[in-house]
Amino acid sequence: MTSLLIIVIVALLGIAVWQLTKIFDLTQSTNTNRDACESEIATDKDNNINGYLMYGFLAFIYIFTIYSVAKWGYMPFLTDSASEHGKDVDNLMWISLIIIFIVQFITQFLLHHFAFVNRGHKDKKAVFFADNDKLEFIWTIIPVIVLSVLILYGLYAWNNIMNYDEDEEVMYVEVYAKQFGWDFRYAGDDNTLGHSNVRFIEGINTVGVDMSDKNAQDDRMAKELHLPVGKKVVLKIRSQDVLHSAYFPHFRAQMNCVPGMVTQFAMVPTVTTAEMRERESIVDRVNKINKTRMERSAELVAKGEEGLGAYTFDYVLLCNKICGRSHYNMQAKVVVETEEEFKKWYNALPTLGQQVAEEKAANQPVEETPVISTPTENVEELEVVVDPTAVAAQIAN
Amino acid sequence: MSALGHELTHDHDHGHDHHHKETFITKYIFSMDHKMIAKQFLITGIIMGIVGIGMSLLFRMQIAWPEESFKVFSWLLGDDFAPGGVMRNDIYLALVTIHGTIMVFFVLTAGLSGTFSNLLIPLQIGARDMASGFMNMLSFWIFFIACVIMMSSLFVESGPASAGWTIYPPLSAVEEAIPGSGTGMTLWLISMALFIAQSLMGSLNYIVTVINLRTKGMTMTRMPLTVWALFVTAIIGLVSFPVLLSAALLLIFDRSFGTSFFLSDIYIAGEVLHYQGGSPVLFEHLFWFLGHPEVYIVILPAMGITSEVLSANARKPIFGYRAMITSILAIAFLSTIVWGHHMFVSGMNPFLGSVFTFTTLLIAIPSAVKAFNYITTIWKGNLQMNPSMLFSIGFVSTFITGGLTGIILGDSTLDINVHDTYFVVAHFHLVMGISALYGMFAGIYHWFPKMYGRMMNKNLGYIHFWVTAVCAYGVFFPMHFIGLAGLPRRYYTNSAFPMFDDMVDVNILITVFALVGSAFQLVFLWNFFYSIFYGKKATQNPWKATTLEWTTPVEHIHGNWPGAIPEVHRWPYDYSKPGYEEDYVPQTVPLREGEKDGGGH
Numbered sequence: 001m002t003s004l005l006i007i008v009i010v011a012l013l014g015i016a017v018w019q020l021t022k023i024f025d026l027t028q029s030t031n032t033n034r035d036a037c038e039s040e041i042a043t044d045k046d047n048n049i050n051g052y053l054m055y056g057f058l059a060f061i062y063i064f065t066i067y068s069v070a071k072w073g074y075m076p077f078l079t080d081s082a083s084e085h086g087k088d089v090d091n092l093m094w095i096s097l098i099i100i101f102i103v104q105f106i107t108q109f110l111l112h113h114f115a116f117v118n119r120g121h122k123d124k125k126a127v128f129f130a131d132n133d134k135l136e137f138i139w140t141i142i143p144v145i146v147l148s149v150l151i152l153y154g155l156y157a158w159n160n161i162m163n164y165d166e167d168e169e170v171m172y173v174e175v176y177a178k179q180f181g182w183d184f185r186y187a188g189d190d191n192t193l194g195h196s197n198v199r200f201i202e203g204i205n206t207v208g209v210d211m212s213d214k215n216a217q218d219d220r221m222a223k224e225l226h227l228p229v230g231k232k233v234v235l236k237i238r239s240q241d242v243l244h245s246a247y248f249p250h251f252r253a254q255m256n257c258v259p260g261m262v263t264q265f266a267m268v269p270t271v272t273t274a275e276m277r278e279r280e281s282i283v284d285r286v287n288k289i290n291k292t293r294m295e296r297s298a299e300l301v302a303k304g305e306e307g308l309g310a311y312t313f314d315y316v317l318l319c320n321k322i323c324g325r326s327h328y329n330m331q332a333k334v335v336v337e338t339e340e341e342f343k344k345w346y347n348a349l350p351t352l353g354q355q356v357a358e359e360k361a362a363n364q365p366v367e368e369t370p371v372i373s374t375p376t377e378n379v380e381e382l383e384v385v386v387d388p389t390a391v392a393a394q395i396a397n
Numbered sequence: 398m399s400a401l402g403h404e405l406t407h408d409h410d411h412g413h414d415h416h417h418k419e420t421f422i423t424k425y426i427f428s429m430d431h432k433m434i435a436k437q438f439l440i441t442g443i444i445m446g447i448v449g450i451g452m453s454l455l456f457r458m459q460i461a462w463p464e465e466s467f468k469v470f471s472w473l474l475g476d477d478f479a480p481g482g483v484m485r486n487d488i489y490l491a492l493v494t495i496h497g498t499i500m501v502f503f504v505l506t507a508g509l510s511g512t513f514s515n516l517l518i519p520l521q522i523g524a525r526d527m528a529s530g531f532m533n534m535l536s537f538w539i540f541f542i543a544c545v546i547m548m549s550s551l552f553v554e555s556g557p558a559s560a561g562w563t564i565y566p567p568l569s570a571v572e573e574a575i576p577g578s579g580t581g582m583t584l585w586l587i588s589m590a591l592f593i594a595q596s597l598m599g600s601l602n603y604i605v606t607v608i609n610l611r612t613k614g615m616t617m618t619r620m621p622l623t624v625w626a627l628f629v630t631a632i633i634g635l636v637s638f639p640v641l642l643s644a645a646l647l648l649i650f651d652r653s654f655g656t657s658f659f660l661s662d663i664y665i666a667g668e669v670l671h672y673q674g675g676s677p678v679l680f681e682h683l684f685w686f687l688g689h690p691e692v693y694i695v696i697l698p699a700m701g702i703t704s705e706v707l708s709a710n711a712r713k714p715i716f717g718y719r720a721m722i723t724s725i726l727a728i729a730f731l732s733t734i735v736w737g738h739h740m741f742v743s744g745m746n747p748f749l750g751s752v753f754t755f756t757t758l759l760i761a762i763p764s765a766v767k768a769f770n771y772i773t774t775i776w777k778g779n780l781q782m783n784p785s786m787l788f789s790i791g792f793v794s795t796f797i798t799g800g801l802t803g804i805i806l807g808d809s810t811l812d813i814n815v816h817d818t819y820f821v822v823a824h825f826h827l828v829m830g831i832s833a834l835y836g837m838f839a840g841i842y843h844w845f846p847k848m849y850g851r852m853m854n855k856n857l858g859y860i861h862f863w864v865t866a867v868c869a870y871g872v873f874f875p876m877h878f879i880g881l882a883g884l885p886r887r888y889y890t891n892s893a894f895p896m897f898d899d900m901v902d903v904n905i906l907i908t909v910f911a912l913v914g915s916a917f918q919l920v921f922l923w924n925f926f927y928s929i930f931y932g933k934k935a936t937q938n939p940w941k942a943t944t945l946e947w948t949t950p951v952e953h954i955h956g957n958w959p960g961a962i963p964e965v966h967r968w969p970y971d972y973s974k975p976g977y978e979e980d981y982v983p984q985t986v987p988l989r990e991g992e993k994d995g996g997g998h
Contacts, residue, residue, distance in 0.1 A: 130996025
């Protein structure tokens with residue numbers, strides 16, 4: 001009903017505007033030939049009005065920009081990054097934004113100012129100024145210099161992010177994406193992820209680990225990504241079905257999850273969840289969010305539905321590449337904690353070897369027919385189909 | 398060269414004699430006259446634009462008021478796609494997909510490039526018609542069939558293609574991944590294959606015509622910048638569209654013939670699919686090898702139109718004609734080596750990321766030069782504020798705003814956190830959805846008298862421009878903020894993540910601006926269609942412009958000029974030239990004793 005009303009109002013508004021224009025048109029000068037082509041060509045009066053409107057529009061651009069920054073300027077991720085490389089990303093972003101805001105301010109001013117000052121009238125004559133190589137050179141070389149600086153800084157930062165020292169001590173964690181959720185696999189005490197391929201998916205082995213690989217036994221599965229603060233983690237990223245993207249905005253990290261390939265992203269988390277929750281900007285943000293949530297919750301409760309809980313800050317992993325119907329709800333919690341807290345959480349996780357063995361034991365009584373074969377037979381069968389060297393090569397760490 | 402052109406045009410004369418009897422079919426339907434074909438492209442483009450905008454309003458309503466029931470969803474989408482008036486989550490993705498496809502290809506490529514290349518190239522270079530009228534006619538009708546097939550995909554039970562306009566596999570290849578990847582996707586691929594075919598036919602025609610059919614005196618450096626832009630656009634299209642066709646063909650093979658070009662190791666719907674060895678990243682490379690030049694195919698004609706309209710309405714030569722040509726060529730060349738900036742986080746080798754950052758920031762330079770040249774063109778001009786002029790000034794304004802954020806997106810390091818967020822959506826809508834669209838509007842207002850022999854209502858034009866300008870900024874400027882705040886694109890609803898709860902108001906504001914802005918496009922539609930039949934009759938050269946198209950009679954004739962084709966003696970920008978009483982000197986006026994051609998005086 002509301003939408004119908006809105007449409008009707010907008011349509012009536014449109015008709016009203018058209019009628020007003022027609023009336024305005026008719027009230028214009030009556031001594032010119034109403035049918036003449038000239039009546040649809042801009043007159044000095046039109047030039048004047050639109051000239052002033054150009055200035056008005058410049059004011060609009062400036063005011064809207066200032067309003068937007070004032071109202072929503074707290075939202076963008078420009079400070080409080082949670083990773084080591086995040087500092088570089090934020091610095092570069094600040095520099096780039098400042099440069100483009102300055103250019104925007106100046107060029108929009110010149111454009112709209114010239115449009116106003118040079119609004120035409122009968123007695124005016126334009127200046128025949130067709131080219132000037134010196135000017136062209138100036139406004140070619142200045143962008144070249146500015147952009148070179150941005151390029152160099154950008155490439156330096158990019159190299160630091162993408163290339164990590166092989167000798168560095170890192171922790172490997174697999175981030176596994178599927179329609180529509182995330183799984184995490186820790187590499188275990190040997191810090192080596194077992195080989196994997198979707199062809200090994202079975203039962204509790206939801207990410208397709210090759211259990212015959214000796215490195216796989218101590219791998220641990222989790223539904224939340226916990227990371228110890230200050231330690232470099234290399235996320236090995238896989239997908240089960242379609243393209244997804246592992247997006248960790250607080251860490252300034254993103255990498256696509258590609259089925260058939262293992263992609264990776266290395267980073268050092270620098271702020272624990274607990275610490276981040278104390279930061280002023282986060283506290284403000286959480287309060288703003290909770291205000292909206294409480295309002296919406298009240299509305300829901302009034303309708304007889306369940307209310308919404310309060311929001312506490314948590315790092316989050318989102319899917320950021322269109323992947324199907326529930327693309328908008330593919331999330332996982334990310335926790336950064338101290339080494340001790342991490343160890344405590346980690347040690348409580350069962351190893352994959354244990355889980356698979358338990359599952360096998362639980363299934364044993366039911367498993368009498370040759371239709372359901374034992375895991376070892378399964379693996380041999382699959383090896384006929386899958387070239388292990390090719391699979392291993394794909395998962396080379 | 399020009400003598401050859403002269404002979405060829407004589408050859409065409411026999412087909413355009415006054416005894417040529419026309420039926421309704423040969424005049425309006427299967428016309429081989431470039432002017433009629435241009436209008437066919439324009440009207441089809443406008444109708445597709447209405448569909449595209451309609452879709453955007455539907456999904457913007459869903460975003461602003463998530464999972465609410467709307468009568469209009471029931472009416473337009475039906476009970477399968479919107480049960481109980483609530484939009485289904487995969488149908489949201491279908492709308493987003495078809496919106497993008499229609500707008501980029503059917504409206505901004507065919508509707509902009511197709512219309513103005515057809516209309517202006519022969520007229521502005523002094524040719525009787527395109528090199529091949531028959532192939533030209535074919536290109537329109539194949540485009541029309543492509544439109545029909547794309548629209549038919551909306552009525553398929555499993556839904557239209559839903560993998561985004563970028564249709565990355567495996568989502569677009571595997572029907573189990575999303576329903577729209579079944580029949581809907583097949584129809585999408587057929588439609589696009591036809592679209593690409595017609596685009597190539599058009600490109601060939603435009604290139605051959607510009608090279609071969611220029612009239613006497615029309616050297617390459619006396620061509621209006623519009624023709625330069627359309628000519629170079631055609632070359633880019635010729636080079637890049639076939640690659641999309643190859644990507645589409647390989648995708649058809651993967652979908653229907655069991656190949657694994659783009660697919661490998663997929664477990665879906667409880668089973669492992671047979672595909673092995675392929676890579677989705679390969680598809681991304683092939684797609685973006687077209688995809689990036691495509692956006693320059695969209696913007697260059699708009700730039701060419703803006704050069705023409707700014708200079709004619711400022712009564713001043715376009716500033717830096719040679720630099721403008723060089724910039725067009727630089728943009729064209731560079732556009733073929735920047736595609737990887739769409740793939741920084743695709744998993745491709747990070748070294749490529751460095752290469753593409755470098756080339757992408759390079760392409761900012763010729764674009765900047767053009768923007769500065771436009772600003773200098775209006776400096777010390779005598780600006781006639783016709784609606785076309787307003788849209789051209791708006792073009793420069795929004796091209797700068799949108800282009801500047803490209804500098805952030807082109808930097809691989811910065812792209813990490815904004816890739817696939819609303820920041821990208823803001824950027825490309827400002828440059829394509831606003832800037833290029835303004836170029837199209839400027840062209841329509843400016844050449845309407847040439848197309849239909851009548852004038853559009855200028856007051857309606859003013860209202861159209863000013864309301865659109867405000868609403869366009871209102872829709873897309875706030876998106877920068879929510880994008881930088883991490884809000885991903887193509888999300889059916891933003892309510893699944895509490896961290897986005899404070900963005901609800903922003904999204905509602907954007908949707909309201911979109912609804913109002915779209916409603917005011919009705920002002921343009923009324924003006925356009927009404928003026929075709931009842932607009933004030935136009936004179937031959939209402940804008941007092943110098944270019945050749947204004948020397949043809951108001952009533953269209955095949956072969957454009959009643960007698961011989963005029964000869965050209967000067968460049969097209971002699972506006973307010975010292976020594977002449979009138980503030981414009983048409984290209985056909987011979988140079989005086991001792992007068993220099995071009996910008997010197």
